Amino acid sequence: MTSTLIKYNVILIVLCIGITLIHNSSEAIVKKDVILYYNHLSPQCRSVLLTLGAFDLEITLIPIDLLNGEQLPEKLREINSLHTVPVLEDGDFVLSESNAIIVYLVQQYGGSDHSLYPKDLKIQAQVNQILNFESRTLYPAIKNLYMNIHFIII
Numbered sequence: 836m837t838s839t840l841i842k843y844n845v846i847l848i849v850l851c852i853g854i855t856l857i858h859n860s861s862e863a864i865v866k867k868d869v870i871l872y873y874n875h876l877s878p879q880c881r882s883v884l885l886t887l888g889a890f891d892l893e894i895t896l897i898p899i900d901l902l903n904g905e906q907l908p909e910k911l912r913e914i915n916s917l918h919t920v921p922v923l924e925d926g927d928f929v930l931s932e933s934n935a936i937i938v939y940l941v942q943q944y945g946g947s948d949h950s951l952y953p954k955d956l957k958i959q960a961q962v963n964q965i966l967n968f969e970s971r972t973l974y975p976a977i978k979n980l981y982m983n984i985h986f987i988i989i
Contacts, residue, residue: 869894879933
């Protein structure tokens with residue numbers, strides 16, 4: 836299981852490098868009326884940030900520092916009853932849950948047939964399958980592995 840997790844981490848690193856190269860090679864689209872509440876340590880938030888980088892979409896980012904005792908701002912608590920991050924606010928539309936945010940960003944700002952989420956329903960289903968695998972299987976496994984290693988070292 837450890838070798839599988841290492842492979843997935845390598846894949847994620849390669850994706851991050853690729854998206855960074857894409858981000859640095861194009862002009863940014865600025866949408867300051869779109870707000871993302873996030874925590875930089877959250878893998879779910881980082882996946883949304885990577886998606887933003889793939890489009891070179893600049894929005895208003897509001898960091899939420901939960902580790903240092905910063906609680907969710909009142910406005911965020913009002914618009915998100917789950918009190919979780921990430922949360923995307925696009926005008927009067929509010930969306931939480933990273934995978935839903937990612938799909939929304941691709942469909943709203945990625946163009947008519949973006950390669951991250953093509954119009955072909957079978958390919959969309961495969962993308963959804965991978966997104967669900969990440970949130971239901973991969974992330975919990977990595978989290979458990981990290982917690983076990985972290986507490987063994989301490």
